[in-house]
Amino acid sequence: MQRLAKWQLLVGLATVILLAVGLWMSLAAPLDFQQGNSVRILYAHVPSAKMSLLIYLFVTGASIAFLWKKSETADILAEAAVPVGAAFSAVTLASGSIWGKPMWGAWWAWDARLTSMLVLLIIYVGLMALRNAFDDQGKAARATAVLAIIGAIDLPIIHYSVTWWRTLHQPASFDGPGKISVQGPLLTPLLVMSAAFILLGIYLVLLNARVVATRRRVESLEDEEAWNHG
Amino acid sequence: MVDGTPTPDYTPYVMAVYGLAALVYGGLTLLGHWRLKGLKQRLDDFGHDRRERSDDNSGDT
Amino acid sequence: MTTPETPDTQETTPMTSNRKRWLMVGSLVAVLGALGLLVFTSFTDALVYFFTPTEIQDQSAKMADRKIRIGGMVQEGSLKRTSGTLQIRFLITDGQKDIPVFYDGVLPDLFREGQGVVAEGVWKPGETFIATTILAKHSEDYIPIEMSEEGIAKSKKSLLDSLK
Incomplete structure (x- = not known):
């Protein structure tokens, strides 16, 4: 626990520094030839979107590890990561919406990308609710892990939605090493912000993992107490 | 803009997004620390209770 | 268990277990429903946003x-x-x-x-x-x-x- 706290502090410091640099670069980025300064919304939107997918990938891995190896650590990490992923996907949807209104002319469109991203948020919230729906911690962990693994079907759908179907959302700007459609001075802030958000994700998952682990210890002590006194 | 019309200023939209992101991610961080602090306090309280009890009747678990 | 505690537990337990059952059914229906609908429609043309x-x-x-x-x-x-x-x-x-x-x-x-x-x-x-x-x-x-x-x-x- 103590070592985890130290790591978390280090990651936290690095996150703050990188976020500050990224924010400064984002606000200094040149105007886009079409979107003017609304292109700066991209620097919060794209890294949030990437993180909501990455965190889900992590939750899926942790869920498999839990069911397979019966590792409680994996379950704690899965539980800790879900609300973080939910926050990332909520910000993705909201920031996209705020960009969409002036650019597309609509807050929302039921196209494949937006719809599959909304489904991801529903899955995250559903996983949080399902875990709270059991009195027994072990049952909650197993049910949540199974549902999380089923939900992973949404990941390829989100990723390929802009390729498989015609969408209002633009196609991927990074499509293999040969195709990067974000030009130099607009790209650098995006890379810095992406790195910052990866650290932010790690920080929030570590922090939440400590909360979950501590809460479980308190709960087991309380149960013991109730048992001894009852 | 490309067709000669002046580029509209989208600063309010940009600020709304950055503000929202700061609120959500900052809020999540603060919430985490606040809950951790509360839980650690309860964990400490248990420690005290235990020591007091084991003083009362040593030999009990 | 001591007597004064008994009515208390009898009152709260059905409430919480009802709420929990609702939460379980609700979250499963929401997640599997949304996911099922998405996967199902992905085999139709409904996800194609526009025609050329x-x-x-x-x-x-x-x-x-x-x-x-x-x-x-x-x-x-x-x-x-x-x-x-x-x-x-x-x-x-x-x-x-x-x-x-x-x-x-x-x-x-x-x-x-x-x-x-x-x-x-x-x-x-x-x-x-x-x-x-x-x-x-x-x-x-x-x-x-x-x-x-x-x-x-x-x-x-x-x-x-x-x-x-």
Whole structure:
């Protein structure tokens, strides 16, 4: 626990520094030839979107590890990561919406990308609710892990939605090493912000993992107490 | 803009997004620390209770 | 267990277990329902957000007189405004075929000739697509304003490629 706290502090410091640099670069980025300064919304939107997918990938891995190896650590990490992923996907949807209104002319469109991203948020919230729906911690962990693994079907759908179907959302700007459609001075802030958000994700998952682990210890002590006194 | 019309200023939209992101991610961080602090306090309280009890009747678990 | 505690537990337990059962059913229905619907519709055409001008011209009768979306590029030099009104007429093209569009209303900021557009409305075969909503479609290109010339050419190409 103590070592985890130290790591978390280090990651936290690095996150703050990188976020500050990224924010400064984002606000200094040149105007886009079409979107003017609304292109700066991209620097919060794209890294949030990437993180909501990455965190889900992590939750899926942790869920498999839990069911397979019966590792409680994996379950704690899965539980800790879900609300973080939910926050990332909520910000993705909201920031996209705020960009969409002036650019597309609509807050929302039921196209494949937006719809599959909304489904991801529903899955995250559903996983949080399902875990709270059991009195027994072990049952909650197993049910949540199974549902999380089923939900992973949404990941390829989100990723390929802009390729498989015609969408209002633009196609991927990074499509293999040969195709990067974000030009130099607009790209650098995006890379810095992406790195910052990866650290932010790690920080929030570590922090939440400590909360979950501590809460479980308190709960087991309380149960013991109730048992001894009852 | 490309067709000669002046580029509209989208600063309010940009600020709304950055503000929202700061609120959500900052809020999540603060919430985490606040809950951790509360839980650690309860964990400490248990420690005290235990020591007091084991003083009362040593030999009990 | 001591007697004073008993009524307390009897009162709260059914409440919480009811709430928990509701939470369990609710979260399963929401997640599996949303996911199932998404996976199911991904095998249909429902997730295709718009038709191209070629598709509409080729299946004109099938597309007629119902609410559909058409997407493509605003044909350069085709945009005509009626002065004193918000009415516009323009052609949507996918590089092969085009469809004349009529619209009366406010346009999004990104709407312009040579750029992506999605129009929602009704196709009157042989005549015009009467649009009730116009959305601008952005390409995946992000290019600084100093490189506008290059940007216009590039985004045009990306857009037409994506419609093939």
